[in-house]
Amino acid sequence: xxxxxxxxxxxxxxxxxxxxxxxxxxxxxxxxxxxxxxxxxxxxxxxxxxxxxxxxxxxxxxxxxxxxxxxxxxxxxxxxxxxxxxxxxxxxxxxxxxxxxxxxxxxxxxxxxxxxxxxxxxxxxxxxxxxxxxxxxxxxxxxxxxxxxxxxxxxxxxxxxxxxxxxxxxxxxxxxxxxxxxxxxxxxxxxxxxxxxxxxxxxxxxxxxxxxxxxxxxxxxxxxxxxxxxxxxxxxxxxxxx
Amino acid sequence: xxxxxxxxxxxxxxxxxxxxxxxxxxxxxxxxxxxxxxxxxxxxxxxxxxxxxxxxxxxxxxxxxxxxxxxxxxxxxxxxxxxxxxxxxxxxxxxxxxxxxxxxxxxxxxxxxxxxxxxxxxxxxxxxxxxxxxxxxxxxxxxxxxxxxxxxxxxxxxxxxxxxxxxxxxxxxxxxxxxxxxxxxxxxxxxxxxxxxxxxxxxxxxxxxxxxxxxxxxxxxxxxxxxxxxxxxxxxxxxxxx
DNA sequence: TCAATCTTTTTTCTCGAGATTTTTAGATCG
DNA sequence: CGATCTAAAAATCTCGAGAAAAAAGATTGA
Numbered sequence: 001x002x003x004x005x006x007x008x009x010x011x012x013x014x015x016x017x018x019x020x021x022x023x024x025x026x027x028x029x030x031x032x033x034x035x036x037x038x039x040x041x042x043x044x045x046x047x048x049x050x051x052x053x054x055x056x057x058x059x060x061x062x063x064x065x066x067x068x069x070x071x072x073x074x075x076x077x078x079x080x081x082x083x084x085x086x087x088x089x090x091x092x093x094x095x096x097x098x099x100x101x102x103x104x105x106x107x108x109x110x111x112x113x114x115x116x117x118x119x120x121x122x123x124x125x126x127x128x129x130x131x132x133x134x135x136x137x138x139x140x141x142x143x144x145x146x147x148x149x150x151x152x153x154x155x156x157x158x159x160x161x162x163x164x165x166x167x168x169x170x171x172x173x174x175x176x177x178x179x180x181x182x183x184x185x186x187x188x189x190x191x192x193x194x195x196x197x198x199x200x201x202x203x204x205x206x207x208x209x210x211x212x213x214x215x216x217x218x219x220x221x222x223x224x225x226x227x228x229x230x231x232x233x234x235x236x237x238x239x240x241x242x
Numbered sequence: 243x244x245x246x247x248x249x250x251x252x253x254x255x256x257x258x259x260x261x262x263x264x265x266x267x268x269x270x271x272x273x274x275x276x277x278x279x280x281x282x283x284x285x286x287x288x289x290x291x292x293x294x295x296x297x298x299x300x301x302x303x304x305x306x307x308x309x310x311x312x313x314x315x316x317x318x319x320x321x322x323x324x325x326x327x328x329x330x331x332x333x334x335x336x337x338x339x340x341x342x343x344x345x346x347x348x349x350x351x352x353x354x355x356x357x358x359x360x361x362x363x364x365x366x367x368x369x370x371x372x373x374x375x376x377x378x379x380x381x382x383x384x385x386x387x388x389x390x391x392x393x394x395x396x397x398x399x400x401x402x403x404x405x406x407x408x409x410x411x412x413x414x415x416x417x418x419x420x421x422x423x424x425x426x427x428x429x430x431x432x433x434x435x436x437x438x439x440x441x442x443x444x445x446x447x448x449x450x451x452x453x454x455x456x457x458x459x460x461x462x463x464x465x466x467x468x469x470x471x472x473x474x475x476x477x478x479x480x481x482x483x484x
Numbered sequence: 485t486c487a488a489t490c491t492t493t494t495t496t497c498t499c500g501a502g503a504t505t506t507t508t509a510g511a512t513c514g
Numbered sequence: 515c516g517a518t519c520t521a522a523a524a525a526t527c528t529c530g531a532g533a534a535a536a537a538a539g540a541t542t543g544a
Contacts, residue, residue, distance in 0.1 A: 016316030017527065044495065053529040055297050058497085059304055066308040068410075074258030075535060077496060087406070094407040101339055164329070165336040168310075169411050259497070286525065295499040300527085317505060319526060 022050045022060035030069045030080055031175065033183045041070065041078040067172055069179070084236050085229070088180050092225045095173040099221065100214040102158035102166045107210050110160030115206065121156035122202045125149040129195045147178075153198065157205060157217075177224065184228050197223075264292045264302035272311045272322055273417065275425045283312065283320040309414055311421070327471070330422050334467045337415040341463065342456040344400035344408045349452050352402030357448065363398035364444045367391040371437045389420075395440065399447060399459075419466065426470050439465075 015021035026046075029035050047057045061078045064070035072078050106114065128146040151174065161167060197220050204213035257263035268288075271277050289299045303320045306312035314320050348356065370388040393416065403409060439462050446455035 019527080020316055042495070043497095054496095055498095055530085056528060059301065059527095062301055062304040063307070065305070074262055075496065077536095090405050090407050094405060094411075097339070097343055097408075163332050163336060165332050165415070166339075169336075173407070261497080284525070285527095296526095297500090297528095298498060301497095317526065319506095 018052050018056050019059045019063070022052050022057055023063045025050060026060055026064060027067065027069060027175075030064070031179045031182060033179070035080050037080050037083040037183070039080045041080060043077070067175060069175070083180065083183070088177075088228055089225065091173055091176050091180070092221060095170065095177065096218050096221050098166050098170045098173065099154075099158060100217055102161040102163065102170060103205070103214055103217055104210055105163065105166075106158050106160035107205060107208050107213060109162065114156075114160040117156045117159060118153075118202070118205060121149070121153040122198065125153045125198060126195065129198070151178075157201070180228055181224060260294050260298050261301045261305070264294050264299055265305045267292060268302055268306060269309065269311060269417075272306070273421045273424060275421070277322050279322050279325040279425070281322045283322060285319070309417060311417070325422065325425070330419075330470055331467065333415055333418050333422070334463060337412065337419065338460050338463050340408050340412045340415065341396075341400060342459055344403040344405065344412060345447070345456055345459055346452055347405065347408075348400050348402035349447060349450050349455060351404065356398075356402040359398045359401060360395075360444070360447060363391070363395040364440065367395045367440060368437065371440070393420075399443070422470055423466060 013020075015024055026035075035041065041061060043054050043057050043061070047054050050057060050060075052060070061070055062072070065072055069081050070078050071081050110118075125146075128142070128149045132142055132146055154174070158167065158170065197216065201213060201216045201220060204216055257266055268277075277283065283303060285296050285299050285303070289296050292299060292302075294302070303312055304314070307314055311323050312320050313323050352360075367388075370384070370391045374384055374388055396416070400409065400412065439458065443455060443458045443462060446458055
């Protein structure tokens with residue numbers, strides 16, 4: 001695994017080893033709900049599915065513990081981390097705490113390079129949102145594309161923060177949120193007028209209006225909490241195998 | 243490994259597997275500086291030193307990546323995470339951000355059980371500090387004991403926070419700070435009048451004076467930064483092997 | 485029928501050895 | 515003398531099989 005120091009943005013790096021490869025594929029499958037929350041992850045089965053040896057797959061699972069996507073219980077194997085409304089509220093609040101702080105720092109310290117990267121990321125995201133709105137053909141590809149650019153935009157916003165630790169934790173939490181979003185919204189059209197929010201956030205940031213930018217960001221993140229709150233009541237019931 | 247979901251306070255759990263055992267011992271040795279920052283961690287050597295197989299030791303190393311005490315570079319093995327003044331400043335600031343928030347929540351939500359646990363932890367810590375001050379015999383045991391109780395006190399303060407994520411991240415950062423402290427202060431007497439600070443923090447917390455309590459906590463954490471800042475200039479130079 | 489105990493099956497954990505890659509050391513050439 | 519190339523050595527990564535533990539199923543007795 002090339003440079004697994006502090007969490008890197010997902011597919012940023014090409015896998016240099018089988019462990020790394022299995023880790024990345026497993027992570028994607030967990031986030032996308034292929035392996036639902038609470039599912040028992042049996043090494044003997046998964047090693048065939050992912051085409052690696054048993055030991056190798058174990059190591060991949062251990063790496064996923066780092067992302068808190070998998071929990072390990074001594075002598076009793078591995079499970080996909082469970083989900084709950086309470087957990088998602090916690091994730092959301094903590095994400096707001098970290099991400100607003102990082103944005104604050106970015107606005108305070110960011111130079112021209114940072115501004116340029118924000119402008120570029122915003123442009124790319126806008127294009128994707130336009131494409132999504134234009135034709136109502138809800139292609140999987142377009143949605144995945146939007147997802148990547150959305151993340152890139154959020155990353156760009158806080159990229160001028162000098163705090164590697166905040167960014168590290170933020171990466172983990174974003175990943176977690178992503179799983180909730182993917183599982184709950186299940187390929188539903190991107191909700192509400194998200195473009196307007198991004199635009200407002202973009203303007204406030206470039207205007208270096210810290211309090212306005214952080215307020216918008218807070219609202220922005222909170223809104224995803226709302227959409228999960230309105231899920232059917234039994235949604236978080238354990239669908240674990242055994 | 244029993245319940246490795248989100249980071250548990252260190253030796254809270256008895257190791258149920260060889261991996262877990264090796265993990266705990268390795269972690270201790272890294273925090274205590276037995277394996278200095280940047281050191282190459284060769285599986286072939288370490289497996290003898292820790293009396294486990296190669297695969298088992300690899301897994302332990304992978305678990306340490308979770309704590310960011312070890313970094314893995316694909317096809318090039320493992321290293322003890324490097325240190326730098328910049329990194330310690332980051333750790334300190336992020337810790338303040340998380341720990342003050344958690345304290346805020348604790349004060350707002352903590353009930354009688356929480357109060358009782360804070361009182362108890364403070365009492366135990368006071369006794370240890372008294373013991374340390376009384377006889378100037380600086381026993382290793384007394385110092386280790388103080389360390390444990392200090393951590394317990396800080397844990398108790400924020401234990402009423404409902405945020406598992408903040409506590410998880412806080413655990414990681416505390417562990418990191420601990421390594422810096424152990425490496426830099428190298429068995430030096432516990433500096434300054436730390437007892438007075440703890441007392442003030444204790445009083446403000448029980449009085450439910452949020453702003454005063456968080457202010458004291460901030461100062462308290464910042465002071466450890468000062469002591470590292472005054473290290474010899476070349477302290478952070480890489481002492482890595484090769 | 486139910487609970488407790490024993491047996492069988494499954495799964496996890498652990499180890500050592502082979503295949504690959506990286507690193508080191510030596511040799512060759514400009 | 516330094517740089518580049520080549521060969522040997524060391525380290526990492528990977529796999530499958532055996533030991534240990536947990537889970538599932540069967541048996542017995544109240």
